[in-house]
Amino acid sequence: MKKSKFLLLPVLAILACSKDPIAENEESETQLKPEEITEQLTEVAYPDEQGPVSEIYYGGQKMPVESHNGNYVYQGDIMIPANQTSKSPQSLILDKDETPQKSTGRTSGMWPDNTVYYAIDNNLSDKNRVYDAIDHWESNTSLKFVQRSGQSNYIYFTPGSGCSSYVGMIGGRQNVTLASACTTGNTIHEIGHAVGLWHEQSRVDRDNYINVNFENVRSGTEHNFHTYETSGFDGDEFTSSLDFGSIMMYSAYSFSKNGEPTITRNNGSIYQVQRSELSSGDIRGIDAMYPGDGGAPSYTNGEYYTISGVTVLRANDLWYFWTKYGFKRVELKNDRWYWV
16 A cells, blocks of 8 residues: 655545545535445545635645635545645755745654654544544554644644544644544544555556546546546555555545446456554555654665655665756755755
8 A cells, every 4th residue: 555655745645534525516416425425434524515626736746636715635635734835836955055944844744753742622522532543553553642742743633524634744733633423443544644644546556456437426526536646746555456455445435426436446346445444554554664663764775755745766875856957966954855
C-alpha cells in the first residue's frame, strides 16, 4: 500500500472520515445518507455537501480539491492546509543564502521520535473510540501516542460533519474530525492519514488490479479517483500488489450515483473492505516509515522520495532534483530544500 515515499509531504489518504462530498446536486442521481456512507466504509469530510472543485498547488504539485468554507478537501476526507497552498506554482527550493518565508509553515511530515502528541475535544462524543484506535496503533506499530502537555505540533480529535484528517505532521494543531457515526475503525483510518498514509486505491499501479467505473461515479466527484501519479507524486509502494485488506482502501461503492460499484477487481468482481484493523501491508509500510528504534527512515540509492514537498532522487547518499538542465544537487536544512 502507499505508505509512501512521500515521507514529508502532507497531502493524501484512503477513506478519510472528514469532509467528503457525498451529496449530489443533480436530482437525477441518488443522494446517499451519512449512515449509508458508513455502511460503505468510505470516510468523507462533508457527507451532506458537495463543494466546488478547483486546482491548487500543494507541495509543488497541482491537485484537484473541493472547497468548503475556506477548507480544501482531497479525495473525500484528506484535508489540505490552506496556508500551505497557492493558485500558482511555488518555488520550493531556495538559494543557499535565501531566507524562507515564515508563512509557509512547512514541516517534514514525519512525527519525530515515533511520537504523536494528541488532545481530545471535551465535546467529542464516545471518546473510547479514540482510545481504542490509539491502543490498536500502539499494539501493532512502533508509534507512541502521548497526550499533549504544551507541545506545538499535535493532532486534535474534534467533532465534525464527517470523518477527516490531514496527512502527516503539518505543523501546529491539526484536526481529526469525527462525526458521531465515525467508528473506531474509521478513527484508525484517520490516524493512518495523520501519520502519513494515503489511500490504497490511488497507488500508481492500481490499474493492474482494479477498474474504476466512472459511469457509476457521481457527477463532480470524479477527482476523488485520481492516482498519485495523476497529481504528480512519485514513489514506490511498500507492498508488491494492491492491498485489498488495507484499512486505507476505498469501498467498492464509494461515490456511487446509482448503487452500482464504482470500483471492481479487474475481472469485474466485487471486493470487500474492512475497518477493523491495520493489515499486514499497512504495518509493513509504517514500519518502513517509522523504524522501531525511532531513528530516521532509511533511504535507498536510486529511488525517488517526496520530502518536504519536493520529489528528489537519492544517489551516492546525496539528494538530487531534476530540472530542465538535468539533475542538480540539493540539501535539506530545517525542513527546507536549498540548492548546493
